[in-house]
Amino acid sequence: MTRHFFESTLNWKPIFILVLILNISSTASAQETQNDNGGSGNLKYVDPRIGNVGQLLEPTRPTIQLPNQMIRMFPQRKDYMDDQISSFPLNIVSHRLGEVFSLKPVNTVPDINSWKGKMAYDYDLEVTRPWYYSTYLVDNDIKVEFVPGKKVGYYQFSFKANSPRSLLLGVYNEGESEFKFISDSEITGVETYHENIKVYLYGVFNTGATVGTVKGNQLLEERSANGKDIRAWITFPQNGANEITFKYAISYISAAQARKNFDKEFQSESFGSLKKKGEKAWSDVINQIKTDGGTEAQKRSFYTALYRSSERMVDITEDGRYFSGFDNKIHQSDRPFYVDDWVWDTYLALHPLRTILNPSQEEDMLNSYVHMYEQSGWMPTFPVLFGDHACMNGFHSTVSFLDAYRKGLRNYDVAKAYEGVFKNATAATMLPWKNGPKTDLDDFYYKNGFFPALHIGEKETNPAVHDFEKRQAVAITLGHSYDDWALGQLAKDLGKTADFKRFSARGQNYKNLWDAKKQMFMPKDAKGNWINIDPKFDGGMGGRDYYDENNGWTYLWQVQEDVNGLIGLFGGKTAFEDKLDQLYREPLGRSKYASRLSSRMLQVL
Incomplete structure (x- = not known):
């Protein structure tokens, strides 16, 4: 029996070698094609x-x-x-x-x-x-x-x-x-x-x-x-x-x-x-960016990300004309008209990068935003071919306009741009995945300085709230604090003193949801009472009742406009650094498989 097995193994040897050679040949051929x-x-x-x-x-x-x-x-x-x-x-x-x-x-x-x-x-x-x-x-x-x-x-x-x-x-x-x-x-x-x-x-x-x-x-x-x-x-x-x-x-x-x-x-x-x-x-x-040092893997990641940076926005101008989904009309233009920008994702790094690598193109894109506002009545948040796609939260184009203006990029109607971001901040709804005029929840925010949340299990009573995306109350408060701060800074640069004071004050709203005992940004109800949640896991699918597609530990750091203020809330740099270390070192506290299963079950339900 041993002999039979040995002979059978020997009979397979040429086949194995042939398969191995073919596999190496195929891989080499594929690599050669990629290299070509x-x-x-x-x-x-x-x-x-x-x-x-x-x-x-x-x-x-x-x-x-x-x-x-x-x-x-x-x-x-x-x-x-x-x-x-x-x-x-x-x-x-x-x-x-x-x-x-x-x-x-x-x-x-x-x-x-x-x-x-x-x-x-x-x-x-x-x-x-x-x-x-x-x-x-x-x-x-x-x-x-x-x-x-x-x-x-x-x-x-x-x-x-x-x-x-x-x-x-x-x-x-x-x-x-x-x-x-x-x-x-x-x-x-x-x-x-x-x-x-x-x-x-x-x-x-x-x-x-x-x-x-x-x-x-x-x-x-x-x-x-x-x-x-x-x-x-x-x-x-x-x-x-x-x-x-x-x-x-x-x-x-x-x-x-x-x-x-x-x-x-x-x-x-x-x-x-x-x-x-x-x-x-x-x-x-x-090739406009040259790099020194680094591994091959790091260069692969870096230059692939640079390629991604030129995927969007896209120029839809055709022979000096373009179709706009913001008013469903065809317009004449001597400049490119760009669409397909998901600002919630792009305002932090992509728009600032473009101000450095291709400032005139960034000006054309911001000019497109201004025209979108003129055509629709609102400064867009996710401008695509069919108009403003109601998605995510925040009016983050305000940050992009401020960044560009302070870097000297002003080849667009600055006054009209300010008019648009001001209107969004005072008359548009902040509700996630919604477009249009403000609601009573927005008026509550203007008056009280935070977006009100519901208690765990409490039924939604406001029909304007998206069934799946929920209120995202903490995320809304933090995000719009940044947007309002940016609007205040732009107002200051434009000599609008009253607006500067108004929106600078609103830029401090993030502090209204700081729970000093828990050292976290936590939700409050409409009466101003803290809602006791586990910021790691509570909030339903993606934490959307309170946060957005993440948990309280991630949103703990969303105070880009006032890092020193955030350090002050922690009580100093040492506590701030300790909390940051804790973010990366503390385990989740439950099996990653259980977490994934829980998310899947919620998705099915």
Whole structure:
């Protein structure tokens, strides 16, 4: 028996060696492919895949685009752990708020179910660079490549010789849409995004083919279709060119403008030349910062973060015009108009970084904010294509305006900017994930200097409060203390003495929720009584009853505007430093698995 086992093991040895050689060869080939597209200078450290797996919240996405430009693409999959791709979008409208026009290659004659299947890809053969994407679809035996322009994109598909080859187009949104083949190699389209925004497509294939559409779940040999859930398909000759290309342009203005965008960027561009232009654009951004020392891993993290810094905002201006979701009108402009900024995330570091690296661009972005205020009546908090996305809390653009103004960035209507942030601070609701006029809870805050919270288990009585996001009472008080301080400082710089005094006083509101006994920022009810909670765990999902997507230990330090004041609340630097050490050294106090299970259960409930 031992002899038999030994002989069997020997018989497996050549197979094992062969598998090992193939694996090493595949890995080396993949690494070679990545290196071939690494780029010059510090571009080689940029890795868009970092953060592509989200443990609790949404992952980052491996966005392929030109810096701060409209056309963005990443393959549609749950995250990087997902080994199947459902489709390739023609444009990511917002990094977490949807996409338009799906595209999918298949090596079969399409039927009504062809749009449903997912495409397995090879991790080792996927190349993800900021300016270029490539992957190999294992089951389909198709290579997919993509390069972006400003308002255009370019897909290239390599099929196996003498195999069926088709491209399937679809839509991601539920509104009215349209596809129309205006020739055997040209297509136009309209997709309705976010209920009322028309997104226009003009595209050209490199060869003519058999075309058709889908409507009412029927595969039709008709050149156009409109309505809801419509699709289009194009099948190329099986004995024709193995390489199929699709060049296209997107417009938020009109079909005619989509064609103009196409003609403007594709005058004499090949796939390769567009790729080189993209690499150059990213080289200009990434290589403007030189670093000394550090490990390879640290450089990889740093330069990837720098790449992320140019993902948003995006310029949606088309030939001196832009569509604004803030008033649903088309405007003339001699400056870029930027959207897609999640200020709750970007005001602390990204906007200040841009004032250093690209101050004129930061001025254009702040100028866009001013126009958004003029068009909508409110200074936005999360400006995206369809307007101000009600999300998170705070009026943190106030901080960005102050920072820019004090650094000498004033190429926008400063008076109008002040008017907008002042109106938000005095007339807009502070409620999380809500837009619009103030409520009685806001008036309570103005009068009492803190946002009132509910006791554990107490039922919400104010219908304006978001069902899931809750009041976030401590987070609201701390965040708006910072915003009001910034508004007071801006008022001081502009010579508005009364406003300076008013908002400087409101900037001290954070102290109203300081519990000296617990040495924490704690909630109070409407009567001014402390609410006894465990700041580590209480507050429901994400601590939202009192904090926001975190606990009291994290919000303990959210007094960026008055660090000395916070040190004073602790009783001095030693106590402050001890508390900071405690934050990092004290264990959670319960199993991390139990904590995760509890969060999952709350989410299900």
